Amino acid sequence: MRDLHGPDSAIDRTLVAWMPGRASATGEDTAEFHLHGGAAVIAGLVDAVLACAGTRLATPGEFTRRAFDNGRLDMSQVEGLADLLSAETASQRQQALALAGGTLGRLAEAWRERCLQLLAEAEAGLDFAEDEADVATRLDLAAADALTTMADELDQMIADSARAARIRDGLTIVVTGPPNVGKSSIVNALSMRDVAIVTPVPGTTRDSIEVPIDLGGVAAVLIDTAGLRDTADPVEAEGIARARAKAAAADLVMHVTDNPDAPLPASALLVINKLDLHGRSAPAGHVAISALSGAGMPALRQWLVDWAAVLLRPGEPALLAHARHREAFAEAAARLREAASAPLPELRAEALRLATSAFARIAGRVDIDDVLDQIFSRFCIGK
Missing domain, CATH: 1.20.120.430 (tRNA modification GTPase MnmE domain 2)
Incomplete structure (x- = not known):
């Protein structure tokens, strides 16, 4: 333990670690100050160090750059x-x-x-x-x-390598469906955040809203999109066109409807919402929920977790x-x-x-x- 002093006053009493170059991460002589975390303590030490001749703040990544230059790390x-x-x-x-x-x-x-x-x-x-x-x-x-x-x-x-890139960058799940079927409510429930505006007015969502989620340790992005319908509104029409483009490039399309008799979409997960109103189960391999009451939401989340695990096999090496x-x-x-x-x-x-x-x-x-x-x-x- 050492007492640290600035030009005019004491700064902190803390642990100071000295590491000769042969033992440091960068390959250069290094000193570490294990400070108490208050902002005033940190600012006091930084000011005191910078007052010494020949010192400056490090640039982004500088210590790692030095470790690379000194052969401690490869690219x-x-x-x-x-x-x-x-x-x-x-x-x-x-x-x-x-x-x-x-x-x-x-x-x-x-x-x-x-x-x-x-x-x-x-x-x-x-x-x-x-x-x-x-x-x-x-x-x-x-x-x-x-x-x-x-x-x-x-x-x-x-x-x-495509699997490895998806693990690093995350999966893309696009939520589609007609207006007012609960797409935004489902996005909010799955992300456990109030990120999408929910109103009874059709066409509330005009542009895509992207929300990161964690599916059992796998990164994914939920994309809430404009409701699919015919419209004369040019702004809403642009949002619908973007929704279709997002769906075409997605890893998974989650098609939401409140119609229990809706046809099964090709290569998409059908989510039948408003279970609290119609009480109908979903076809095999699909999910029925109530975004309002929360019924079926655990099953939907587990379906997504299982799908992500099968697709990416996160426990296997992917370099x-x-x-x-x-x-x-x-x-x-x-x-x-x-x-x-x-x-x-x-x-x-x-x-x-x-x-x-x-x-x-x-x-x-x-x-x-x-x-x-x-x-x-x-x-x-x-x-």
């Missing part, structure tokens, strides 16, 4: 840490922790090592004399099989959530297939070099200057 770990800072659900947190912990970086490095081994064999094949052509041929066949297998494995990871990672792995897979079918050892070696470079970009070994500023700008001041 994929930095991106994972940025994701962790913005994670709002358990699945997002788990995905970000795996990335920040270096899982993807280690995987990419293992792939890069495999490429380097095959590249060394390809280079060796160039050295065989003509009377040893049978040896070179056997090396070529073995390498082609290995390269094709590697490309197939990469393609499987890339095919699963390729970033477009940069997907592009690097896709390029590597394409180069490996080029190498597998290359008619000449020289062309195989060049394709392998390009695949190796693609894997190296995951860790930030090459071609990363254009993404550094964008990534670090997402961090809070100093982090």
